[in-house]
Structures are given as structure tokens and as C-alpha cells.
Amino acid sequence: MKIIQKPREMQDTADGLRRAGKRIAFIPTMGFLHEGHLSLMQEGRRRAETVVASVFVNPTQFGPKEDLSSYPRDFERDRKMMDSIGVDIVFCPTGEDIYPRGYQTYVTVEEVTLNLCGASRPHHFRGVATVVTKLFHLVKPHVALFGNKDFQQLVVIQRMVRDLDLDVEIVGCAIVREPDGLAMSSRNTHLSPEERREALSLKRSLDEARDLFRSGERGAEGLLARVRGILSSQPAIRIDYLKICDPDTLRDIDPIQDRAVLAIAAYVGRTRLIDNYVFPECLEEGR
């Protein structure tokens, strides 16, 4: 497994791979890897000859009061995990490598960033779209893989790739969960045992909404009330948002007619977690 820090070396390496006719799969991460990341890398392995993963805690997608400094990091652990599943190249630039002095260019995606996390995290998706554009230019992938947990991020990147004519296939992959249902997240490491237990109510509330939907409920308010009731009974949980949206435009919808996503963001203690459910289950891998 090759480790590359410098953008220019990454770009030259990608160029060489392309000239040699190799197909490149790319998984961008912020490190502190979990099974969700590894499942993306394994899917990349199935889809291309060369798997490149990046580890970069991107400062431009954190707000001034957010958890950039406390975001968990452990490169040695990440490196071993990636090595063990056959990642070919790890790209791990520094902040200065990606945003040198004088940096001033940003990619913004407008409508699909207005709702959900975009509403409570201004500039977050500008940071995501910008760094993913840069990483695509450096890694030159044929296919890039993202988890469905960060549902809005996936929609933003799909929209951006289409709008900017980036020649990259975007694949969204199923949420990977702990055995008890908690969606895998690097931020789970911050949860106390009590918070960890309360955090299970996110998935439980999504399951309840799914059952209510299956029993015939189509009204967004009815479905969301059920979710709100479950989350509100947990003392450590503070809801950031609960929404039912069109999965393409991310506009609120009510009632559900065709496709829809129920998205949750909530603080569990001081840790912000997200989860979602797509009903009816229309979002297959690689939507």
C-alpha cells in the first residue's frame, strides 16, 4: 500500500494509472475509519483495479463552533485497516497542501443544500463540494463511493458531478450499522455508555416510522410525530431536525406520494448524529 501526501504526486500517480489503462475507484474519508468506510473500499475493490482512499479532515466543511479540533484522528489505526483490506493508495494531504496561502476558490451547490444539514450548518456543503472537486482532480477516479448515511452529502455530490460534467461515476452504498442498529460513525466514539444507549432511539424511531408507513400512513406530520415522540423521551437527545423530503430535490414533502427520505439530525449529549430512512425502499446501492 502506497502512502502519498503531496497533491502533485497524487495527480502524477493517477495520470500514470490512467495512461496504463487502469480503472481507479476512490473513497474520500476523514479518517477514524469504521466498517462503513471499509465496506465502501471493498465495493471499490469490486469495481476497479486500483483503489485509492483519502484521509483528510477537511477544515472548510466545519463551522467555527463545530468539532474540527476534537474530530477523532488515528492515522496509524486507519493505515492498518486499509492495508488489511487491500487499498492500493492512501492519499493523506495536510491542510496546507489542500488550502495553501491565498486559497480563494469554492464550489457551491445551491438548492439541494438549503434544507436539512445545509440549514443548520452554513458553508458545510460548500466545503464538501470544494474538497471533493479538488480530490477528484487529484485522484482522477472513474468511480467514487459514498455512504448513504450522509444522504444529503450524496445528493449534493451527485448534483455537482452532473452539473460540472465531472467524468466520475458516483455510487451510494447502504448504511452500515452496529449489531444493535446504531449507524456507524466516527463520532460514535465520543458517546458515553448512557448516550450510546439513548442513541439507539434514532434507528428505533426510523423503524417505527417505516412500520407506520407500511400500515398506510402517508402524512409527513403523522410519521414525524411518531419519530419525535420516541426521540423526545430520551433525556440526552436534542433534535436538530426531523424532515421528510423528496430524495432528489431535498424539498420537504407532505404527504408522501412516491419516493421520500426521512432524515434525522440530533445531538446526543454534545455529539451530533445523523441517520435516515428511504421509503419506500427506493434507494438501491448505486442509485
Add this chain to the structure above:
Amino acid sequence: MKIIQKPREMQDTADGLRRAGKRIAFIPTMGFLHEGHLSLMQEGRRRAETVVASVFVNPTQFGPKEDLSSYPRDFERDRKMMDSIGVDIVFCPTGEDIYPRGYQTYVTVEEVTLNLCGASRPHHFRGVATVVTKLFHLVKPHVALFGNKDFQQLVVIQRMVRDLDLDVEIVGCAIVREPDGLAMSSRNTHLSPEERREALSLKRSLDEARDLFRSGERGAEGLLARVRGILSSQPAIRIDYLKICDPDTLRDIDPIQDRAVLAIAAYVGRTRLIDNYVFPECLEEGR
């Protein structure tokens, strides 16, 4: 000479050229070509095996009160000119091809767009940066050529390419002028004979500023006063801006210590023209 309208076909063609090891030079234009454009295409010819030019009057770089609808167009004439000098591929998409329904992604370059044309044409450079990013993704050039007349545009694109790690060499080429000194521009076609005569004062005022500089003047105010005096004596001319700036940051400077650009934008009748002079002559081709 091959003519391509559809983005997907352009991208596939570019991909094929790259796979075959061909070097691609790219000249983006808004059509109604003149000797300035042709000189860029000839320079492209010297630098690559395949020369691609685009003809696209980009709506997102025009303000609501600007001359999008009256911008001159004559594709048949353009086609013949490009054919005669050996352009290999002309890419001429429609507005709908480039900005389909639901389009919502933009590239912004911040500091270098604040002054000069960026100040009087809000969103102009957002439109330029966005369309050039898209065209680069579709044409996949190794090298792209731009004229120094649109000096700020060249600086914005250089900055954007560096910031977004686009793997394209940007070459700025010398301003091409009519025999009497008027900088070539598609908009010159709008000038009446009287306006055409008055428009010569742009170049004349730059020459005077150059002579004043050579005689020792370093103060921006002194140099700009000379330019203003010459332009103000022309009844059809209304100055939009006169500035002396650092050629990298485009911030105003006074006095000139090292490198500087004197930039003029002025309405001649209803036609907005720009011109500039870099002193000392530090901006060689391919800066």
C-alpha cells in the same frame, strides 16, 4: 474539422484522444472570432496535436442588463475561419446543453474578482469560472489558451486552476490589435465610425501612461490622471474604471514598486470596451 454539439460526445471524444496519447490544446470562445482568437488557436496548434475550440455565448457571465441578446453571433463565418487555420474540433453546445433544467452548481473565485470588472459586473466571473470548469471537464485539455486583453479573466482562471488542482496548463497570449492600435474584440463590431475613432484613445492613453512611467513617474494617481485626461476629452467615452493593480492579487497599488497592470474599462457609446497595459512589461506570453 469535426463539429460537436453534445457534451457527452465531446467528453467521449476527449477521452479517446487522451487514451490514444494525444495532447489537447483548448481555446474557449464566445464566437464572432477575430485575429485575437485565431492567434490563440495558432499558438494551440504549436503546443498540441489536437486543437479544440469552443463557441458558446455563456449566459451566466452576463448580467440582467448586459448585452447577452445583442452579443454578435455568426457561426458560419466562425466555422470557416477555424477550418482555414486547422482547428480539429469545434465544440458548440446550446445553453440547454450546458445548463439543463435544475442546474445549480457554481464556481466562485473570491479575492481576485472583487476589483475591476468584478466590481461593476457582479456574478460575471462566477459565470466565467463555472463555464470554464465545465468546459475543462468536457474537453479534458492539457493546455488552454486565453488572451491577455481579458486580463482579470486570465488571473481568475489561473487562480481557479491552481486552487481546484485542475490539471491544465494555462497560457496567456499577447493582445492582438488592429493596425491602428484598437484591441481586437467581438464587440468592436457595434462601434459607429465616430465611436471607432474615439475608441483609439484607450490604446493612446495606455501608451501615454507607459511613456510617463518610463520618464520616472511611479505614482498611480499621476499615471491615472494622464489616462483620465485623454479619455475624458472624448465625448462618446464614459469611463467605467481606471485602475493600477498588482497583477497577481488585482489589489490597487500606489506607487508602482515592482509589477503592475493598468486596466481600463470604458463605454464608447453603448459598447463597453476593455484594454490594459502591464508595466514594466513583465507579462510575457505564458506568464
